[in-house]
Amino acid sequence: MKIPILCLAGMLLTVLFIGTGIFFWMRGSLPQLTGNIQIQALQERVDVIRDDQGLVTIKAQNKYDAYKALGFIHAQDRLWQMDFMRRAGSGRLSEVVGEATLNIDRFMRTLGFQKLVEENYEILSPNVQKAFVAYSAGVNAYINNHTSTLSPEFQLLNYRPEKWTPTDSLLWGRLMALQLSDNFNRELLRQRLLNHLSPEEVDRFWPQDKNDPQIIASFDLSKAVPQGIFAGQHPLPWPLAPKDASNAWVVSGNKTTTGKPILANDPHLALDAPGPWYLVRIETPDYTWAGATSPGVPFLVLGHNSHIAWGFTTTHSDTQDLFIEKLNPDDPNQYLTPEGYKDFEKSIETILIKDQPAHELTVRRSRHGPILSPVLNGTANKEDGHLLALSWTALRKDDLTAQALYDINYAKQSEDFSRAVKNFHSPQQTLVMADRLGNIQLMAPGRVPVRKQGDGRYPVSGWTGDNDWVGIIPHKDLPKSLNPVDQKLVTANNKLVSDDYPYLIAKDWPNSYRARRIHQLLDQSDKLSVEDNLTIQMDTLSIAALEVLEILLKTPTTDPESETIKQKLSEWDGQLSLNATEPAIFYHWIYWLNRAAFGSLPSDASSFQTANILRLQRRLSERPDSWCLYGEKLVNEDNCVAQMTESLRRVASNYEQLDKDITWGELHSTSFKHQIFDRIPILGKLLKLKIATPGGHDTINRASPSMKNGDLWRFPNVHGPSYRAVYDLDNLDNSRFLIATGQSGNPLSKFYGNFLLRWRDGDYVKLDGKKVEKNAQHLTLSAKKTNETK
Structure with a gap:
């Protein structure tokens, strides 16, 4: 049957009309960027200025108003990302996504992050708690006051966000600890191989790097014989799965053209849309901060505070061990200990699932930690009288990492920084710092276990006590260096200590290729400029x-x-250049x-x-x-x-x-994955952020290619710098920054993917607060008067 032309035209006009209506309706999800918004939580007026790139400057009269404003701005641009983060960390994704995320929720409930952060929060100092409360008030001010449409993800999943709480922000730290701790995953892999190969042959698959330029001047602990059990795989998707790589270095003023230190840092994470970082400059009468914040967190994670600059890389320490627990053959509720059989600690977790009945999960804990076996992929009905328990320093109730990050934000010189990082408990990170007095410093704070025996590479028997942890490496003995004689400090996840270091930080270290190349380039010039360091960050020689x-x-x-x-x-x-x-x-x-x-x-x-x-x-x-x-x-x-x-x-x-x-760039392009849009065929293609990229797995400009694609000539770039920064301690306003994708998490915003080319090509921006442009957008946040103050 033929459709009349007029009828067809009418149908097309109807579709166009509906589509246009939906588009304009969804534009209501974009934030208000100009004018005035009253917020009851504020004490005084706050000015928020966005430039033509979406870069934000917050001007506040006190730090707590600054935290409230930051919470409000984060929620304006990234609320769904923040909500996805807290749902992932607390094991509540299935409530809004459905059964597809049940395995993730089961794993997270087993780790128990939600209860853990509540315990962590209680031991924070009052000032830090007040900062989290202020930030939460800002987030909730946006949730309560935004009466228009929420961002597209909320519409697609058909739900509204709950009130933000201070402990929601702490979930970010536990998720980062999980992503930056790969030991238990490697132990599972080794155990699976061990069921077929000898320990000697398995060890050959993790060779030691003989060319590593050690940063600071381990011994081999005896290996416990692992028991033959079935080991599954972790159930986490790529964005949440363990992975680690980063670069950081700092050179003293004696090696720079300015006479003051220059510090560079680029943490490497999964390449997602939106990215994990949000650039901001915050000005108060006492401090000015500039750098990378993470939506959901009130503090600057990476950046400078007008006195010091700092950066992180993953130390790659072994802070996780899998213990094999032996079940009581007469009572599966008990496991064997050196003192005999003991009851598991048990709790019931009820996981709500969208459009499905609730799922009940029994979580068990041994003296070593949570039992992972039931929530690992591929372990159903294969317990065989044994279970795997996870010991991990990041699961301790007395973790004060949030306190450390707060104190780093207020440090003014190297001594303050050293005091602050004493509470940096997990994940262990290698921090580099420079202050305006000219000091450069490297420290690797964090809790690293001391084992009675073994080197942490394999699951070990838990019932004898022979493999138990007997303590934590004392903070005073952790790797550190202050103002070294060669005027530079470099870390790129490579081996941090020499063989005579008296503790075992890790048996496996990533390779030294990036670190060696950084040293080569730093040593090519007696005097390095800021621009020289920018060039080093973009280097693609392998x-x-x-x-x-x-x-x-x-x-x-x-x-x-x-x-x-x-x-x-x-x-x-x-050279793994774009056009090669x-x-x-x-x-x-x-x-x-x-x-x-x-x-x-x-x-x-x-x-x-x-x-x-x-x-x-x-x-x-x-x-x-x-x-x-x-x-x-x-x-x-x-x-x-x-x-x-x-x-x-x-x-x-x-x-x-x-x-x-x-060219290599085209065959090695990056597609920034979105957790929701990518699952919708047409929408995923329309909103895809994709760009050709240079670099490789072992270049300073990290661009790790996936080798599992069906098309043998295409190796997508899946892991690289989520953030780049070079800090000029002579003039911190001259520091340079880059993030992947853009500031906004809303695909309808012009700031959603506007940093793609800049990120790829190394076109850095400044956060100097001095740009006054005709198209800058000014928003005033003012204190909402209550009935008592009118």
Whole structure:
């Protein structure tokens, strides 16, 4: 049946009319950026200025009004992100999302973050508690006063946010501790491999980096023999899953053109939309802060306070252990201890699920910590008389990390900073600091366990007491350095201590490639400028690629196409730049070598399809005749040399099919994932923030490629700098900043993705508070008069 043209036109006009109506209705979710808003919680007027990039300056007459204003502004731009964070941390996602997030909620309820932060809050000082209360008042002022439409996520999920509470802000710290602590996940992986391989062979998959430039001048503790049990996988999605990488360095005034220190920092996290950071400048009569805040948190997390500047990287310490608990065969409610059988601590968690009956979860705790086995993926009905319990320093009731962050915000010199970080309990971080007096400092505060025996790499028996923790490394003995003789401090997650350090911080450390490259570039000049440090942050040379190519280029060839590939890579300078083609060839070869080296590992081959060059390099160099023992056969021969040749041949044959005009940047593009929009096919494509990117897994400009894509030539960038900053201690207003995506979390805002190009290209901004532009938007927050004050 044919539809008349007039009828079709009418239908199209109707759709257009409805779509236009929805669009203008949803525009009501955008915040008010000008005029005056009365807030009852304020003591005095606060001015909020947004420039043409969405960068915010808050001018307040006292710090508590500043916290209230920050809470209000965060809620204006990022309320759904804040709500998603607290629901994730408290195990309440399923209430609004449905059964799809039940496994996440079960895991979070087992960890018990909600009760934990309530206990943590009670021991904070009154000043810190008042700051959290003030921030919450600002968030709630927005929730209560915003009578128009809320941001699109609330509409799609059909719910309204609850009142914000001070302990909601503390959930952010526990989630960050979880993301920056990968030890238990690695223990699970090792245990799964151990069911098929010997401990010696498993250990070879985590090689030690012999070239690490140690920052500060461990011993090997005896390894406890693990028991053979089934170990599942954590249930967390990529944004919440453990991952870690960051760069930070600081040089003293003797090495700078200004005569004062320069500090650089770029923490690396999952690349999501919106990003985890919100840039702000806050001015009060006593302090001025500028840098990165996290929506949901009242304090500056990274930045400067007009006296000092500071930055973080993950220490990569081993602060988690999995203990194997043995069940009483006659009573599953008990587990074995050195003193005999003991009852589990138990609680019932009721998880509400949208459009479904509630789910009841029994959470058990042993003397070592929460029992994880029932909430790990793949462990259903496989307890076999044993359970895994998690000991983790971040689960202690007396954690004062929020207190430390508050005190860092008010430190004026290195001594204040040193006192502040004593309460920085979890996760252990390596902090760098510089003050305007010229001091530079590195400290690694945090609670790191001292074990009776073992080195934390494998799950250990919990019933004997032989593997228990016997204490925490004393704060005074943690790694630190103040004003070193070589005038610089560098940390990039690499090994922090030398072999004679008297405690075990970690047995496994990330590779040293980024740290070594930073040292190379810092040492190229006697006097470094701010601009020099910006250039270093954007560096894309891969030491890893150049070193492994020394092995790969010796590969025998059987065809001219393979020889051409070898020649092309032999002339490559190791730069993973935007318009190069060699990086695509290189990572394609790494892809096939990973399959040849690890593709048949029992149960866990996919865990080794990564961009870990050090692991592959050591396997190739130290086991030249047997590196392919656990690999997929690329050619039907047992000879590893034949597998190497075939890996190169596959690269060469596929290269002929590749459009030679396609660059590394395009093949390595970043798609910033949104937790809701990406799940809706058409909407996800319309709102996708995507950009071509340079760099690689081991470059200073971190851009870690995923190696699990079905299209062998495409390696999406999934992990990199969420924030970049370079601080000029001679003139802190000359400091430079960058975040990924933009300030707003609302896709209808012009500030949702406006930083993409700047982030990719290193086009930094200042937070100097001096820009007065015609298109700057001024909002006044004023105290709402009550009946008593009228």
